[in-house]
Amino acid sequence: MRTATICFALVSSLLVHAQVGRTAWGTYNNPILHADYSDPDAIRVGDDYYMTASSFTHVPGLPILHSKDLVHWKLIGHALTHLEPADHFSKVQHGGGVWAPAIRFRNELFYIYYPDPDFGIYVVTAKHAAGPWSKPVLVLGGKGLIDPCPLWDDDGRAYLVHAFAGSRAGIKSLLAIRPMNASGTKVSGEAVQIFDGHDTDPTVEGPKLYKRNGYFYVFAPAGGVSTGWQLVLRSKNIYGPYERRVVMDQGTTAINGPHQGAWVNTKYGTHWFLHFQDKDAYGRIVHLQPVKWVNDWPVIGEDPDGDGKGQPVVNFEAPLPPVKWSLPSSDEFNLPVTGLQWQWQANPQLSWGFATPDGNYRLYSVLLPDSGQNVWHYPNILGQKFPAESFIATVKLRFGPRHEGEQFGLVVLGADYAFAGIQWRKGKLVLSQHVRLNADKQGAEQVMEIAELPAGDVYLRIRVKLGALCSFAYSINGADFTTLQGSFAARPGRWVGAKLGMFCVRSNPTNDAGFADIDWFRVEPQF
Secondary structure, three states: OHHHHHHHHHHHHHHHHHHHHHHHOOEEEOOOEOOOOOOOEEEEEOOEEEEEOOOEOOEOEEEEEEEOOOOOOEEEEEEEOOOOOOOHHHOOOOOOOEOOOEEEEEOOEEEEEEEEOOOEEEEEEEOOOOOOOOOOEEEEEOOOEEEEEEEEOOOOOEEEEEEEOHHHHOOOOEEEEEEEOOOOOOEOOOOEEEEEOOOOOOOOOOOEEEEEOOEEEEEEEEOOOOOOEEEEEEEOOOOOOOEEEEEEOOOOOOOOOOEEEEEEEOOOOOEEEEEEEEOHHHOEEEEEEEEEEEOOEEEEOEOOOOOOOEEOOOEEEOOOOOOOOOOOOOEOOOOOOOOOOOEEOOOOOOOOEEEOOOOOEEEEOEEOOOOOOOHHHOOOOEEEEOOOOOEEEEEEEEEEOOOOOOEEEEEEEOOOEEEEEEEEEOOEEEEEEEEEOOHHHOOOEEEEEEEEEOOOEEEEEEEEEOOOEEEEEEEOOOOOOEEOOOOEEOOOOOOOOOEEEEEEEEOOOOOOOOEEEEEEEEEEEOO
16 A cells, blocks of 8 residues: 555656646756757666767767756766777868767667768767767768667667768768667668658758657758758658658747757656757857657647747746756866866877876977968867857966977967967067968968066966957956957857867977966856
């Protein structure tokens, strides 16, 4: 009798929460993450949610985020410590590397399938989402194979859906499904083309494969990253034929795209969709939409005219009780490891930087790459995503050059870039401001010399205002800042938003490099 009472109480509690609990938990605002987590995919494991995203050539790659409420997320690790092939990614490979991944959990094991458009589709696994993760296994080799997602059917058979990158494969706007071995480590048969989007859904990509109520579903965006819509296909047979429906588009909202993501549910029986919006210099920021199932079709967002096609919500009832985690941005560099927010532009070398016993992070000057003195090509930029629409980032450092021309820079990096640099010239520390437009096409760099600096601590600052308008400032006491002349409008890089970062470089070969000791890097909101 006591067991029956407990079960009845639990069911009653779930029903109450499903009906009115979301209102009791308050509301949330979109975007839930104003940071560049492109092509998000997510899963629920018990009461926990895990998300990963594209990381392209940034290292470490494949970020792992954790949430309890689908709104607030924290960064708990990365699945890739370096990119393979290692030699290929020792140089910056803008636009390559890790494209749209898929995360799944099966038999007490986490899986992430990710594509490299130049090499093929890989899988990594882990017993715990925070890692350690296995080395990548090549599931399917080939150029132009992108956006994979696995599904294990009820009978244990495994399948892999993917799309094609026209830039490498020579075909695009197509989706295909292949069988895999039971462990999901190798395809085991030929591809079947399940959808051709040329007529109705050009640039269809990013498929996610699910099964519900006897239907196989493929959620896939189409129409382009900044101008497209969310498509869903369904069939009773894994190989089709598939019915087609547009389930969300921009509608009357300001949320362009809205692009690919992940369908998840809660233990209370509600359904949700995480997706991204392309916001230019800020990158691809993450939104959360409610989902209703009507006649075995999902309707994403709000559907004011009841036609089965939703549009994004800006504000909505919270899906779960809030657990207010946040993403890291500041770093005091007091630990033997850097914060999880930091990524290099390529596979790092051991000599690029170290934590020190006195609570600094020491960046050693790195010989400039053969491609020339253009920051766009620097592999040794220690960078992070823009953390908000507007913010102030300040770094306290002490520059210790040993050779003529060595330079430290605090940079906003994209296809255009700007940085405040300190350079050792003829026995003096010289502060200058650098701006290069069309850096990806070797545009000319404009340099403005600002001041001669005394030895000792220096504070450099970036202020980012709405619209990604950036300005630089400096101080020698940490209190009185001088703003440098002019402002710079940040631009995205190749498939990524602008990055905020630091570098230390030299142009002369030497066996004893100078360095910059970073005491701290602090980010604060600006309203």
